[in-house]
Amino acid sequence: MKALVHITLKPGVLDPQGKAIENALSHFGFEGVRDVRQGKYIELDLPDGDHADAEAAVKEMCERLLANTVIENYRVEIVDQT
Amino acid sequence: MKALVHITLKPGVLDPQGKAIENALSHFGFEGVRDVRQGKYIELDLPDGDHADAEAAVKEMCERLLANTVIENYRVEIVDQT
Amino acid sequence: MNDLNNVTPELAAEHGLTADEFARAVEILGRTPNLTELGIFSVMWSEHCSYKSSKKWLRTLPTEAPWVICGPGENAGVIDIGEGLAAIFKMESHNHPSYIEPYQGAATGVGGILRDVFTMGARPIANLNALRFGSPNHPKTRHLVSGVVAGIGGYGNCIGVPTVGGECTFHKSYDGNILVNAMTVGIAPTDRIFYAEAAGVGNPVIYVGSTTGRDGIHGATMASAEFDDQSEEKRPTVQVGDPFTEKLLLEACLELMATDTIVAIQDMGAAGLTSSSFEMASRGGMGIDIDLDQVPMRETGMSAYELMLSESQERMLIVLKAGREDDARAIFEKWELDFAVIGRLTESGRMVLTMDGKTVADLPVAPLADSAPEYDRPHKPSPARPSITASDVAPQTSIRESLLTLVASPDLCSKRWIWEQYDHMVMADTVVRPGSDAAVVRIHGSNRALAMTTDCTPRYVAADPIEGGKQAVAECWRNLTSTGARPMAITDCLNFGNPERADVMGQFVGAVSGIGDAARLLDFPIVSGNVSFYNETNGNAVQPTPAIGGVGLIDDLDRITRVGIDQPDLAVIVIGTTTGQLGASLYLREIVGREDGAPPLVDLATERRVGDFVRGEIEAGRVRICHDVSDGGVAVTLAEMVLAGGVGITMSVRDTADHGWWFGEDQARYVVALEQKLVQTLIANAETAGVPAMQIGVSGGATLDLGTEGEIPITALREAAEGWLPTYMDA
Amino acid sequence: MKAAVIVFPGSNCDRDLKVALSQSMGSEPAMVWHGDTALPDVDLIAVPGGFSYGDYLRSGSMAAHSPIMKEVSRFASRGVAVLGICNGFQVLTETGLLPGVLMRNRNLRFVCRDVFLRVEVDDTVFSSAYTAGQTIRVPVAHHDGNYFIDPDGHAQLEDEQRVAFRYCDETGAITDAANPNGSLSNIAGILDPTRRILGMMPHPERLSDPALGGNDGRALFDSLISALS
Numbered sequence A, B: 001m002k003a004l005v006h007i008t009l010k011p012g013v014l015d016p017q018g019k020a021i022e023n024a025l026s027h028f029g030f031e032g033v034r035d036v037r038q039g040k041y042i043e044l045d046l047p048d049g050d051h052a053d054a055e056a057a058v059k060e061m062c063e064r065l066l067a068n069t070v071i072e073n074y075r076v077e078i079v080d081q082t
Numbered sequence C: 001m002n003d004l005n006n007v008t009p010e011l012a013a014e015h016g017l018t019a020d021e022f023a024r025a026v027e028i029l030g031r032t033p034n035l036t037e038l039g040i041f042s043v044m045w046s047e048h049c050s051y052k053s054s055k056k057w058l059r060t061l062p063t064e065a066p067w068v069i070c071g072p073g074e075n076a077g078v079i080d081i082g083e084g085l086a087a088i089f090k091m092e093s094h095n096h097p098s099y100i101e102p103y104q105g106a107a108t109g110v111g112g113i114l115r116d117v118f119t120m121g122a123r124p125i126a127n128l129n130a131l132r133f134g135s136p137n138h139p140k141t142r143h144l145v146s147g148v149v150a151g152i153g154g155y156g157n158c159i160g161v162p163t164v165g166g167e168c169t170f171h172k173s174y175d176g177n178i179l180v181n182a183m184t185v186g187i188a189p190t191d192r193i194f195y196a197e198a199a200g201v202g203n204p205v206i207y208v209g210s211t212t213g214r215d216g217i218h219g220a221t222m223a224s225a226e227f228d229d230q231s232e233e234k235r236p237t238v239q240v241g242d243p244f245t246e247k248l249l250l251e252a253c254l255e256l257m258a259t260d261t262i263v264a265i266q267d268m269g270a271a272g273l274t275s276s277s278f279e280m281a282s283r284g285g286m287g288i289d290i291d292l293d294q295v296p297m298r299e300t301g302m303s304a305y306e307l308m309l310s311e312s313q314e315r316m317l318i319v320l321k322a323g324r325e326d327d328a329r330a331i332f333e334k335w336e337l338d339f340a341v342i343g344r345l346t347e348s349g350r351m352v353l354t355m356d357g358k359t360v361a362d363l364p365v366a367p368l369a370d371s372a373p374e375y376d377r378p379h380k381p382s383p384a385r386p387s388i389t390a391s392d393v394a395p396q397t398s399i400r401e402s403l404l405t406l407v408a409s410p411d412l413c414s415k416r417w418i419w420e421q422y423d424h425m426v427m428a429d430t431v432v433r434p435g436s437d438a439a440v441v442r443i444h445g446s447n448r449a450l451a452m453t454t455d456c457t458p459r460y461v462a463a464d465p466i467e468g469g470k471q472a473v474a475e476c477w478r479n480l481t482s483t484g485a486r487p488m489a490i491t492d493c494l495n496f497g498n499p500e501r502a503d504v505m506g507q508f509v510g511a512v513s514g515i516g517d518a519a520r521l522l523d524f525p526i527v528s529g530n531v532s533f534y535n536e537t538n539g540n541a542v543q544p545t546p547a548i549g550g551v552g553l554i555d556d557l558d559r560i561t562r563v564g565i566d567q568p569d570l571a572v573i574v575i576g577t578t579t580g581q582l583g584a585s586l587y588l589r590e591i592v593g594r595e596d597g598a599p600p601l602v603d604l605a606t607e608r609r610v611g612d613f614v615r616g617e618i619e620a621g622r623v624r625i626c627h628d629v630s631d632g633g634v635a636v637t638l639a640e641m642v643l644a645g646g647v648g649i650t651m652s653v654r655d656t657a658d659h660g661w662w663f664g665e666d667q668a669r670y671v672v673a674l675e676q677k678l679v680q681t682l683i684a685n686a687e688t689a690g691v692p693a694m695q696i697g698v699s700g701g702a703t704l705d706l707g708t709e710g711e712i713p714i715t716a717l718r719e720a721a722e723g724w725l726p727t728y729m730d731a
Numbered sequence D: 001m002k003a004a005v006i007v008f009p010g011s012n013c014d015r016d017l018k019v020a021l022s023q024s025m026g027s028e029p030a031m032v033w034h035g036d037t038a039l040p041d042v043d044l045i046a047v048p049g050g051f052s053y054g055d056y057l058r059s060g061s062m063a064a065h066s067p068i069m070k071e072v073s074r075f076a077s078r079g080v081a082v083l084g085i086c087n088g089f090q091v092l093t094e095t096g097l098l099p100g101v102l103m104r105n106r107n108l109r110f111v112c113r114d115v116f117l118r119v120e121v122d123d124t125v126f127s128s129a130y131t132a133g134q135t136i137r138v139p140v141a142h143h144d145g146n147y148f149i150d151p152d153g154h155a156q157l158e159d160e161q162r163v164a165f166r167y168c169d170e171t172g173a174i175t176d177a178a179n180p181n182g183s184l185s186n187i188a189g190i191l192d193p194t195r196r197i198l199g200m201m202p203h204p205e206r207l208s209d210p211a212l213g214g215n216d217g218r219a220l221f222d223s224l225i226s227a228l229s
């Protein structure tokens, strides 16, 4: 079983990396790209088991470590291994 | 229109961040978590238009700027604004 | 064990072994090697590990002096710096990996050289880096500069060793082959220096650090093969650095070294487990039985071949005293590092590898390590070039304009954009920061210091390898002298093209002979070094670039000199002879657009006499401000002194000074500034010493006043010198 | 005054801080390992710079969860002074002892250089040896020093005069050009509501010794000695 975690900055929080990407893209001649936001994407392997339990556990990991909930949102998905 | 980009390390490439997260999680008592891999998740706003064109453009951005294709893979998804 | 016995001469050739070398391998074994054994032969006998093309010439270098504790052959060179301490240092290249993946390539280069130094028991106290990039106009250059600098910073900053100096120049010959040379200087007590010589039958062989993955397999053979356009396809898995783990490894190793458990220790660098185990065994004349199943692995299904050739970073191999495994294990567990007993020393003289209970390789150590091939490759001397002085070149623009152009040129401009990305102050002992001649780093808790620098002028070496080789050493010695230090010893990193070409080999032979001559005459022995060949793409070789890293000792920090003119009314004096040599100069290249002519001659006896005189004046306390004259000549030297200190100079030279006087690159020269009342003494001493010294101006004001040539506000100089690199990188 | 310096795996300014503190204190601070669960009886806890746990994930995030940080919080709630420098500041924000967050520098590059700081307040245990409005020179060396806080939080910091230092130019002017990392309102250091916890990105311990080219950092340590002895 795998957990896929997306961690994104809350709206309104400054994103220096997103802004730098946006500038660089326009330098490269990619016009019209706006509102670039960079977040994190974390994959974890978990022992197979109940999805709901796993989701709860991973959410706790997010609260306690993976995300800084002052500035970041997170989203957890549990999928079966392919 | 929005592009959602996932950038992940190629299999076999060392991921020091993932490793450190894995260790930290086990210190916190989250047992059984393995193979933590950290990647990037980038969202971009694009002017509305043809999805295939947009996808091609964003793939080019990945090749040229967003991803380090020597060690990273990328995946692009185009979605309509919610 | 020969289930993989389909090793053919073709497969051997793909591994970079020539037909002769393969035949020799078969002869040594008395049978055809299996694949794992072939892999081991190929990396052990690669140019990178065996020095097969360079050994003959390296042997000619002077490596001894009363203060040398350990010269070349160990992981790094060791010199005695008094008060029970030794300085341990080395420089190494990471050119090819940095071209393929600039951030990780440069980062792992730093990680590797740090390990070479702390494996001998030293705490690293400073890093330096010598960088060569292609033409600024080449489409890849900007990306490479940005990645390499970020990678060097990323690793050094995280591990907490200050990066205090280096060099960075640009030339089209590096378009397809950048050079990334990293140097580390460390300090250890003289009675706790650790070597890599295995001893004691039955002693356990320990693996510590990170787990082994498939990183950089073939990295060592890659470093020995010329690039072609397909190398981006063939590229192996790139090594990724983990400076955090290295920091833990450093602290754990130093902690272990404080106990009395280590017999021998060696980092796993190029060719990982193979070269580290063979080198330890061969130095001690031992054999080793290794159980590969015990190697901590990051991935599943790794073969013996992969385990032996992996270049995963942040790993060490240690021979412990038998019975002390648990003491050592406790230390590594505290630092959360992998620790595994993977083998034992034997008296067989053979490396025997087992996996899954089966023998997967069985090789004699000595023939592989010591009887590696050695070549005396054909070499052709470079054609001599005519010398060029002012009368041979019409001045192109005014002295003023030329100076502004030169200080804003890619090679001479300020490299602040680079060193501000490096933590150059961590450890709180950096006394002279980057932007000077040599950096000065205090020996912790004392009033003494080490000065350190890296130098090479590739366009001189290209013009005349012998003179260029001498000049690299002389400039290094001069830069150390300019801080008031006593130059002690050097490390080198010899970057050249394909040694199988007689012209390239001729450059190498010439440069090594020049380096040797200079090192002998300046009492400046070579204690460690590295050779990087095959810096060449599609037949275009880099300019020959023997980078020299030097270390000097400062006995009293109160007597150091700095580059900057920081107060008015000082006499500005040029020391040494100016004849106006413009051959292979930056003036010729940047202003006139020519890259020809003979480089300035290096008269080593003069170099020594002038340098010893300057150092004497510094030690006597008369000279507090000093800068050597190098690229761009007197004019650029003065501009740099004014920029560094913020106070101007009014020149008193007459209009007989031509562009040769201002920009000529004659060697063995310094500019010093001192109180006017001390001038007579200095001039008199100079006369006694047989050293020319001439006052050329007085400090003061906010301009560099070139007399009849007009004046330049310091602000304009600053804009020129500081502007180019940030503007280029942001474009 | 008795002091402790917390050492995490990956800390690398712990020795520098110890040297600077010892110089002002005349005795050595205790060095406390991150895995310890008890602190000695101290008047000051200093959290040093470096790359705790490699600064992987987010700077300071893993160190914030070290066993010892629970103790640091407990001591802080009793009024023991806490000083976080650079990575130490990041750890304190991740722990929640200080508000806001330190994001990647706006130009995305590591920056190491001397900067000028305007001392904003001199009524704290950390700054009594300075004069409010004074300009000092101290180095920065960081990748994530770009201070950010939401508008309400910012207003509160300003209302309560909890900005301790701001990046300024040589003349003391607060300009964008003098801001090395893009910090909101040029904020270089902040205090908690009790004014006994200070987090700052610049490194006073690196310019507390004339041999290193400056001494402006020393007054911070001297302030602590006079307030806490």
Ligand SMILES: Nc1ncnc2c1ncn2[C@@H]1O[C@H](COP(=O)(O)OP(=O)(O)O)[C@@H](O)[C@H]1O
Pocket: C129, C130, C131, C163, C164, C165, C166, C167, C168, C412, C415, C418, C419, C433, C434, C435, C436, C437, C438, C439, C454, C455, C479, C630, C631
């Ligand atoms: N890559 C680099 N890393 C750190 N410092 C650098 C680098 N390149 C240049 N510098 C610094 O810039 C200054 C000038 O360099 P350079 O022109 O090579 O000096 P010199 O001519 O005295 O040898 C030196 O202090 C040097 O250490």
Ligand SMILES: [Mg+2]
Pocket: C436, C437, C438, C479, C627, C628, C630
């Ligand atoms: Mg110099």
